[in-house]
Amino acid sequence: MRPPLIAGNWKMHTTPSEALAWFGRFVPALAETPHAGVEVLVHVPATHVAALAARVQGGDLRVGGQDLSAHDQGAYTGEVSGAMLRDAGATHVIVGHSERRALHHEDDATVAAKAAAARRHGLVPIVCVGETESERDDGQAEAVVLRQLRAGLAELAPTDPHELAIAYEPVWAIGTGRTATAGDAQAMAAAIRAELRDLLPTLADGVRILYGGSMKPANAAELLAQDDVDGGLIGGASLNEHDLLAIVRAAAETHAAVPAADDRRPGPNGAKEDPT
Ligand code: 13P
Numbered sequence: 188m189r190p191p192l193i194a195g196n197w198k199m200h201t202t203p204s205e206a207l208a209w210f211g212r213f214v215p216a217l218a219e220t221p222h223a224g225v226e227v228l229v230h231v232p233a234t235h236v237a238a239l240a241a242r243v244q245g246g247d248l249r250v251g252g253q254d255l256s257a258h259d260q261g262a263y264t265g266e267v268s269g270a271m272l273r274d275a276g277a278t279h280v281i282v283g284h285s286e287r288r289a290l291h292h293e294d295d296a297t298v299a300a301k302a303a304a305a306r307r308h309g310l311v312p313i314v315c316v317g318e319t320e321s322e323r324d325d326g327q328a329e330a331v332v333l334r335q336l337r338a339g340l341a342e343l344a345p346t347d348p349h350e351l352a353i354a355y356e357p358v359w360a361i362g363t364g365r366t367a368t369a370g371d372a373q374a375m376a377a378a379i380r381a382e383l384r385d386l387l388p389t390l391a392d393g394v395r396i397l398y399g400g401s402m403k404p405a406n407a408a409e410l411l412a413q414d415d416v417d418g419g420l421i422g423g424a425s426l427n428e429h430d431l432l433a434i435v436r437a438a439a440e441t442h443a444a445v446p447a448a449d450d451r452r453p454g455p456n457g458a459k460e461d462p463t
Contacts, residue, residue: 188445191411191438192352192395192418194313195229195425196253196281206235210242213428217248220432222439226418229425230281230313233267240276251279252310254287257300259307269308279311281420283339285358295338303342306350313352313397313420314339316379320359328357332375333382340386348393353379354420360400362422369409369416372398376415404433411441 201209217227230251231239240250256266272280282305283298293301298314305312316335318328336353345351355375357367367375376396383391398410399420410416418438424430 188442189393189395189417190224190226191442192226192228192397193431193435193438194227194251194279194354194397194418194420195431196284196399196420196422197229197231197426198253198286198422199232200426201232201235203235203238206231206239207242209428210239210248213431214243214246214248216428216432217435218246220436220439222435224442225435225438227435228279229431230279233272233275236272236277237275244276249278250276251281251313252277253281253284255280255282255301255304255308255310257297257304259304269304269310273308273310277310279313279352280305281315281354282312283315283335285315285317285356285361289358295335298335298339299341299343302339302351306343306345311349311351312343313354315354315356315399315420317354317356317358317361317400323357323359329375329378333378336379336382337386345387345390348387348390349395352395352397352418353383354397354399355379356399356420362401364401366401366403366406366410367398369406369413372410372416373413376413380415402434404430404437407434408437408441411438412444 228249228251230253236250252272255269256263260268282301287293302312302314316332318331322331360367379396383394395417396415397418397420398416402419402421403424
């Protein structure tokens with residue numbers, strides 16, 4: 188059974204001291220919230236990682252980066268390497284977020300190089316894929332997403348399914364308040380899983396596929412209940428500790444509701460079948 192992964196992405200919000208105060212409220216509240224089996228992670232600005240990782244040491248909340256350099260070190264002014272993030276205490280890092288693809292012109296090859304750099308330094312890359320609104324309107328959504336997926340994983344050779352995660356983030360749903368329907372999110376997650384079975388046959392059923400794009404307490408339970416949606420990458424709502432906790436709670440409830448033998452095998456169309 189895939190343990191749900193609930194990951195906040197704070198983007199360029201909060202100062203380090205605001206973030207420390209937020210963690211000061213969130214950490215005890217999380218401890219009081221039943222979340223057995225749910226991994227919780229917050230991707231913070233690079234300047235915050237060391238202090239926040241020290242704050243959560245020994246607990247089950249983890250801290251991730253939002254981007255890293257494809258290079259290990261050198262004359263790359265302003266860049267942050269995987270080694271720096273890892274040494275500061277990050278465990279995960281987002282790569283290929285659509286904002287970086289669009290605003291910083293990151294192409295598929297750069298995303299692949301960044302995912303590989305993350306692994307070299309012991310970080311789990313969360314590889315983001317997602318189509319724009321016009322690509323969806325043109326009927327290209329799945330082709331675009333699967334191309335990004337294949338390209339993004341091209342330099343990885345994982346031996347464990349938890350060495351990476353995929354985030355499906357339709358660009359038109361990010362920060363817009365528009366959410367993919369649960370059915371659309373499931374359909375794309377299932378297509379991603381099918382492609383993973385091709386790319387990583389022995390690991391595909393264990394790789395977490397997250398949904399991102401205006402996930403909030405009001406829609407989280409339905410999205411997280413989908414067979415192939417194993418968590419969320421949450422932007423705006425993750426800045427509000429009550430909203431993030433509500434989403435963690437929804438993940439825990441969904442996880443608990445799945446039959447213990449979630450050795451349910453994927454059926455021919457990818458849907459899980461209850462053991463009979
Ligand atoms: P929102 O949840 O604000 O739509 O952002 C999603 C996102 O980009 C997470 O990486």
